[in-house]
Amino acid sequence: MTIGSRGWHVQQFQTALASSGYWLGAADGVFGQLTQQAVWALQKTHGLRRTGVIDEALWNSGLARVRAQSKLKQDGIEIDLATQTLMIVKGGVVHLTLNTSTGNGNGERFEYLGGWATAITPKGTFKIYRKSVQETSTNAWVEGPLGRMYKPRFFTTTGIAVHGSLSIPPYPASHGCIRLHNSAQDYLLRTGRLVNGTDVRIY
Incomplete structure (x- = not known):
């Protein structure tokens, strides 16, 4: 099928x-x-x-x-770069598992907020802290330094976000962001999984 x-x-x-x-x-x-x-x-x-x-x-x-297993057992968003999956974890249990596409590793440099950043997906623990000022109730697409993003939720000061995209292949293809299908992004937003303060753990 x-x-x-x-x-x-x-x-x-x-x-x-x-x-x-x-x-x-x-x-x-x-x-x-x-x-x-x-x-x-x-x-x-x-x-x-x-x-x-x-x-x-x-x-x-x-x-x-067979449900996916959390490696970190901590509430929030868990992103496994090796498997290219995004998991929503609560109480140590994976509630949702989504296909994602993260940084392609090319290390492209781009200008961001008056400085320079590298287009890779960073490892570590972060917190979602903002959405784009461009996003409105009638405008879901945001123009970034490296292309368009659908309803991005940023978790680094260098422009890395979880966002919707029209292209989410089963391999790393982004400039560093965490790509999801637009419908998946909408679902996570609607169900409160991407609110400010949400932990994002990447390994």
Whole structure:
């Protein structure tokens, strides 16, 4: 099963993914972009090839019912650069796991707020502290030094943010930010997972 597939089997796998915290919107029996994102997150979590396809081996593995495990066991956002996943953790339990795409490691330099920054994803513990002044109720897209971002929530003073994007491949591709599908970003914002003061731990 892949993008465009429909039916009961798709819905059954979607339901299993959702029950384990792999967010995909609605389990509606339609294999769309959000389901592909969830399948990538599952494959990344368990060290599988990142195909975005539900094949017979994945179907029979039962992994869709296995929740991701937090390494740090601390509340907030946990980002694993090796697996390229973003996890929402509460009480040591992973509530949500999302496909993400972080810094590509090219080390590009860019001007930011009168200084220079390097386009990498930093490791460490941070806190979300602001949104962009450009963002309004009618303007969700923000123009940054390296391109457009959807509803970014910044956690460094050098412009690194968790934000929505139209391109979230299953590998590192950003200039340093944490990319999510726009719908996933909307969901995290709507459910209060990206408020100021939220811990962001990257390793």
